[in-house]
Every structure is written in C-alpha cells, then in structure tokens.
Amino acid sequence: MSGARRVMMSRALLYVLTFIAPLCAVLVVLTTLRAMYDAYLPLPFMDQWAVLSIQDCIDQLFDQHNEHRIVVFRLLSMLDHLVSSGTYLVNFYASLAMQGVQAVTFAALVYWAGVRGRLNVIQAGAISLGYMFWGGQWENFLYSFQTQFFAVFLAGTLAFAAIAAVRGWAGVGAASLCAALAVGSMSNGVLVCILLPPLAVWLGRPRRETAVLAGVAAGLIALYLVGYQSPDPDLTPFAALLKPLTSLRYTLAYLGQPLEELLRVQIAAVQGHRHLIAIVMGGIGVGLGVFAGAVLVARPSFATPARLVLLHVIVFIAASAALTSLGRLTFGVGQALASRYLTPxxxxxxxxxxxxxxxxxxxxxxxxxxSAVCALVLMAGYGRQVDEVVRAMRVARDGAATALLSNVRDDEEFAKIFLDPQVVAARADLLRRQRLALFATPWAGWVGTPLVAHAALRPASACLGAFEGAQPVADNAPGTAFRVTGWAWDPARAGAPEKILLVDAAGIIVGYGLTDGLRPDIVASIPPVTRQEVGWRGHVKIDRPTQVGAFILLDDGRSACPLGGSRLLGGPA
Structure with missing residues (x-):
C-alpha cells in the first residue's frame, strides 16, 4: 500500500472515529442519567442506616468503616442533610460532578501529553466522558453511599496532576490537599501519599518542596493509622501475602474486568469463562503498563510531566487492585468482578x-x-443490562419504602435493605420525626389525611387498573397491616403511574404503593396497555375493618383516579 493511500485511509478512519465517539458517549451518559432517575428513592440502604442525621456524621466523622476512613462521604452527608433533608441528592450530584471532572482532567492530560488536533481532542473528550459515565459502574452511580469510590480516584488523579502542572508551593499545597481527600475517602488513598514523593523527584521538583510533600504524605498515613483495627483479625495483609497466586489472580481480574463485562453481555459463551477472560485482559493491561513505564525510564526525553501523571495513575490503580486483593481473598476471585470496581x-x-x-x-x-472507540460502542449497547439492574433495585427496596411510609412493620421487606430488620424499624422513627430521607418527600406526610386535601378526584375512566390482592403482615397486630398488590395504567401518559395511594371508606389515606412489577399478562389481555411495567405493590395500615380502595396519582400528583376492585380489609377472613 502506497504512503499516500495509507494516509488517506488513516484520515478517513479518524473522521469515522470522531463521528462515532461523541454519539456513543452521549448515549452512554444519557443511559446512566436515566438509570439514576429511575432508580432514585431516598431510602437508606445497608451501610447508610448508620448515618441518618448530622449528629451521626459528627459522631462518626473520623471513625473507621471496615478498613476505610470515609470522612469525605460523611462531610457530603452532612451537607446533604443541610441542603436536601438527607435525600442523598448532594451525594448523587457530587458523584456526577466528580466523574465529569475526571473526564475533563483526562482529556486535558492527553492533550498535554502531545495528542493535539481538533479531531483528536473531540475523540479524547468523548472517550473520557463515555468511560467515566458507563452504566457498568451502576453500583457506584445508583447507591449514594458509593460516592467515595469516585472521590478517591479523582483525588489521586488531581494530586498527581497538581504536582506535575502547578509550580512552586501552590503545587505542593494542591497535591497535599488532594492526597488528604484521597486518604479521607478510602483506604487506598494512602497509596497516593506513597506515590507523590517519587513523582516529585522524577519531575525534578526542588528538594525542599519534595521534602515537605514527603512529610505531609507521612503525616496523612500516620493519621489514617491512628487507632486502626483490622476489620477481620483472621485476614491481615501479611496472612494474605502467603497466597500470592490467589492475590495475583484477583488483582488481574480486577484490572481486566471492563472488557470481560462488555464481552459477557454480547457473547453467551463468555459467561462460563468470566474469571479467565478478566485475568488474561488484566495481564495484558499490566504488561502494557510495565512496557510504557520502561519506555519512559529508558528514554528520559519521553518522560514528560503529562505522561508521568498518566503512568502514576496506572500504578495507583494497579496498586489499589493489589491492596484490595489482600483484604478480599476470602470472597474469592469472583468478587473482583463487582460493579463498583469497574470505576478504577x-x-x-x-x-x-x-x-x-x-x-x-x-x-x-x-x-x-x-480500540477505545470500539469499547465505547459496546458500552453504548449496555442499556438493557442497566435497566435490569434498576428493576432489581426497585424490587429490593420499594417494599420497604411503602412499609415505612405506611407505618407498617414488615421485617421480610426490611431485611432487604439492612441485615437486621429491627434496626430499620427502630432507626426509621428518627427519619420520621425529623422528616428526613424518604419522609422529606411531600407525599410522605399524607397518611392519615383526606385524599381530597391533596388531589382532585378524576373519574374512573381516566385510568386503567385494579386492586387485586391483600395479604396480612404478621409483624403487626392482627387485622391492622397488609401487603397489597395490583396494576395500573395512565392512558394520557401511555405509561404506568409511579405512585399509588390506598384510601379507606372515609376517604382517608391509609397506605402507599409503588409501581415496580412486570405484568406481561396485562399487556397480552388489555390492548391499550403497551408496557409490562404496570404491576404495583404497597402496604396498608388500619385500626378497624374498612373498605380500602386504590388510587393512582395523575398530572404530577394534582389529581387522583380510582382503580377497580376495592377490598374489605381487617374484617372476617
């Protein structure tokens, strides 16, 4: 092939990549944002039950959480309580902002490293954005408690970039601040402190600045270690080092997970070889990283500040994977493929x-x-997997939410959001009294009040659906608490309503429901219904036998439409 023809083909490919990359990146971002919106429910989940108020955050600010010091998360939680009544909006917006900053930082780094030209800049920006917002990281995007996963790696990137790009003591100060944020986010933040001084030496920073940076790094590590206790006395890093091959497999699987996950959803045969594929891909990545590092060592002129920052980010992530392996060996290599590890x-x-x-x-x-755009194309086709995750999350949490809103004790549902249902029942009173989290939403205070005080009544012809069943909940006084189910459709929106209200014979609201179930039988038998997501379930709390009906909220909650099939609850079986 002639040189001119090769140049023409490369140029054509460059234009194709520049066209495809932004489209895929936008689709990836929109898919993740939609998933965050659909999954959003201001309900504490698992570890969040330990931090329900500002006082909880203050009391536990520097306390150890497993092996981490999650100071940054607790500070964000305090701000969330002040700004949005503990509804986790601050955490979610912070997560989005951090990933956005990470994407911009990488696009700037590759430009600084010498990849110039308008088309290359567009590609780099799109690739960075798509990678940082891919929905495969759903655990970190959809659970507000995972904010620190984004924080620690952003802080690490910014620390390395600051010491490389900002001259004088301002650079030392900025890098030190970022290192402190990393240590205050997760335990692997100490690796940032370990890597910063060597990077400063390689960059040729003045000795005094390097010495001060090393002193700050040592101080941050010391602060992290003050009062440290191993979460699992039987599994120390030293004990884990006795299983080097297992640790190596875990580390490589951790690093090789992205391609394995992308292939898994495209090729069914991959499912049975997930660990092997991830380990092989991780090995390739480590090999490429070592080779790149060797090039920078052997060719000092190639070791520009931007390239050194990128290399140190690679080392930081690889070291984080190895450190994680030391504390997670008992879970097996499969645990390295958890969604949260896709971020690093x-x-x-x-x-x-x-x-x-x-x-x-x-x-x-x-x-x-x-190669990056090929991966981005696969990421853009990941929407169905994200939808399945969102649906599973709603199924796991909605039952507990409607029970709490309806003041029903339902330990079976509570166990899905925390290991000990008694903790949920006890700590929910704090949320209810202070109108926090789930109880900060306007409709949470409607129980015990007339429906007509909140919504105008519409004729039954304005909606489709039914109240189909009720089942007593054993954790309450007999005849007072019920799980209820049904289906609903809003013809005006051509979709299922999100919220259901349960109302007694006097028109008083006695329970809540949420739509989260698939009902293919309804789609098959009722032509106007075109989507399967029409099943709803909820809870009712009454103090005497009464006829209970279900209403769906229409027009953004301004009106209510009755569903068919009201039921006598609390009466003779």
Whole structure:
C-alpha cells in the first residue's frame, strides 16, 4: 500500500472515529442519567442506616468503616442533610460532578501529553466522558453511599496532576490537599501519599518542596493509622501475602474486568469463562503498563510531566487492585468482578490508552483511539443490562419504602435493605420525626389525611387498573397491616403511574404503593396497555375493618383516579 493511500485511509478512519465517539458517549451518559432517575428513592440502604442525621456524621466523622476512613462521604452527608433533608441528592450530584471532572482532567492530560488536533481532542473528550459515565459502574452511580469510590480516584488523579502542572508551593499545597481527600475517602488513598514523593523527584521538583510533600504524605498515613483495627483479625495483609497466586489472580481480574463485562453481555459463551477472560485482559493491561513505564525510564526525553501523571495513575490503580486483593481473598476471585470496581479499572484502561496514544509513532497512533472507540460502542449497547439492574433495585427496596411510609412493620421487606430488620424499624422513627430521607418527600406526610386535601378526584375512566390482592403482615397486630398488590395504567401518559395511594371508606389515606412489577399478562389481555411495567405493590395500615380502595396519582400528583376492585380489609377472613 502506497504512503499516500495509507494516509488517506488513516484520515478517513479518524473522521469515522470522531463521528462515532461523541454519539456513543452521549448515549452512554444519557443511559446512566436515566438509570439514576429511575432508580432514585431516598431510602437508606445497608451501610447508610448508620448515618441518618448530622449528629451521626459528627459522631462518626473520623471513625473507621471496615478498613476505610470515609470522612469525605460523611462531610457530603452532612451537607446533604443541610441542603436536601438527607435525600442523598448532594451525594448523587457530587458523584456526577466528580466523574465529569475526571473526564475533563483526562482529556486535558492527553492533550498535554502531545495528542493535539481538533479531531483528536473531540475523540479524547468523548472517550473520557463515555468511560467515566458507563452504566457498568451502576453500583457506584445508583447507591449514594458509593460516592467515595469516585472521590478517591479523582483525588489521586488531581494530586498527581497538581504536582506535575502547578509550580512552586501552590503545587505542593494542591497535591497535599488532594492526597488528604484521597486518604479521607478510602483506604487506598494512602497509596497516593506513597506515590507523590517519587513523582516529585522524577519531575525534578526542588528538594525542599519534595521534602515537605514527603512529610505531609507521612503525616496523612500516620493519621489514617491512628487507632486502626483490622476489620477481620483472621485476614491481615501479611496472612494474605502467603497466597500470592490467589492475590495475583484477583488483582488481574480486577484490572481486566471492563472488557470481560462488555464481552459477557454480547457473547453467551463468555459467561462460563468470566474469571479467565478478566485475568488474561488484566495481564495484558499490566504488561502494557510495565512496557510504557520502561519506555519512559529508558528514554528520559519521553518522560514528560503529562505522561508521568498518566503512568502514576496506572500504578495507583494497579496498586489499589493489589491492596484490595489482600483484604478480599476470602470472597474469592469472583468478587473482583463487582460493579463498583469497574470505576478504577476503567480509569486504569483510560490512562493506559491515553499514555500509549501519546507514545505510539504517528503511523500506529490511530490504534489507541480506535480500540477505545470500539469499547465505547459496546458500552453504548449496555442499556438493557442497566435497566435490569434498576428493576432489581426497585424490587429490593420499594417494599420497604411503602412499609415505612405506611407505618407498617414488615421485617421480610426490611431485611432487604439492612441485615437486621429491627434496626430499620427502630432507626426509621428518627427519619420520621425529623422528616428526613424518604419522609422529606411531600407525599410522605399524607397518611392519615383526606385524599381530597391533596388531589382532585378524576373519574374512573381516566385510568386503567385494579386492586387485586391483600395479604396480612404478621409483624403487626392482627387485622391492622397488609401487603397489597395490583396494576395500573395512565392512558394520557401511555405509561404506568409511579405512585399509588390506598384510601379507606372515609376517604382517608391509609397506605402507599409503588409501581415496580412486570405484568406481561396485562399487556397480552388489555390492548391499550403497551408496557409490562404496570404491576404495583404497597402496604396498608388500619385500626378497624374498612373498605380500602386504590388510587393512582395523575398530572404530577394534582389529581387522583380510582382503580377497580376495592377490598374489605381487617374484617372476617
């Protein structure tokens, strides 16, 4: 192939990549944002039950959580209580902002590393955005408690970038602040402190600045270790080191997870070989990282500040994977494929891709963005998996939410959101009294009040649906608490209503329901209904036998429409 023809083909490929990358990135971002909206429910989940108020945050601010010091999360939770009544909106917006900053930082780093040109800049921005917002990281995007996963890796990237890009003591101060945020986010933040001084030396920072930076790093590590206790006395890092091969497999699987996850949803045969594929891909990534590091050592002129930052991000993520393996060996290698670990492993591959993008000769440079855009195309097709996750989350949490709103004790549902249902029942009183989290929403205070005080009544012809069943809940006085089910459809919106109200014979609201179930039978038998997501379930709390009916909220809660099939509850069986 002639040189001119090769140049033309490379140019054409460059334009194709520049067209595809932004489209895929936008689709990835929109898919994740939609999932966050659909899954949002201001209900504490698992670890969040320990931090329900500002006082909880203050009392536990520097306390150890497993092996972490989650100071940053607790500070964000305090702000969330002040700004949004503990509804976790601050945490979610912070997560989005942090991933956005991470994407912008990487796009700037690859530009600084020498990848210039308008088309390359567009590709780099799209790749960064798509990687950082891919819905495969659903655990970190959809659970507000996971904010610190985004925080620690962003703080690490910014710490390395600050010491490389900001001159003088301002750079030392900025890097030190970012290192402190990393240590205050998760335990692997101490690795940032360990890596910063060598990076400063490699960059040729003045000795005094490097010495001060090393002193600050040592101080932060010491603060982290004050009062530290091993979460599992039987599994110390030293004991884990006795199983080096298991630790290595875990580390490589952790790093190789992104491609394994992308292939798993496209190729059924991959399902039975997940660990092997992840380990192999992790090994390839480590090999490429070691090779890139060797190039920078052997060719000092190649070791520009931006490339050194990218290399240190790669080392930070790889070391984080190894550190995680030391504390998670008892869970097996499969635990390395947890969704939350996709955040660091994606950063690992993004930094690796961008580093090689800047290092490869012009003839082969297109390979780096081409491989990243191929991955981005697969990420754009991940929407169905994200939808399934959201549906599973709603099924796990909605029952507990309607029970709490209806003041029903339902330990079976409570056990889905915390290991000890008694803790949920006891601590929910604090949320109810202070109108926090779930109880901060306007409709949470409607129970015990007339329906007509909140919504105008519409004729039954304005909606479709039925109140189909009721089952007593054993954890309450006999005949007072029930789980209820049915289906509902809003013809005006051509979709299922989100909220259901249960109303007694006097028109008083006695319970709540949420739509989260699939009902293919309804779609098959009732032509106007075109979507399966029409099943609802909820709870009712009454103090005497009464006829109970179900209403759906229409027009953004301004009106209510009755469903068919009211039932006598609390009466003779």
């Amino acid at each position: 492993s994606l950063i690992f591959w993004l930094a690796l891709t961008f580093l090689w993008w800047s290092l490869l000769p012009d003839r082969f440079r297109i390979l780096a963005p081409a």
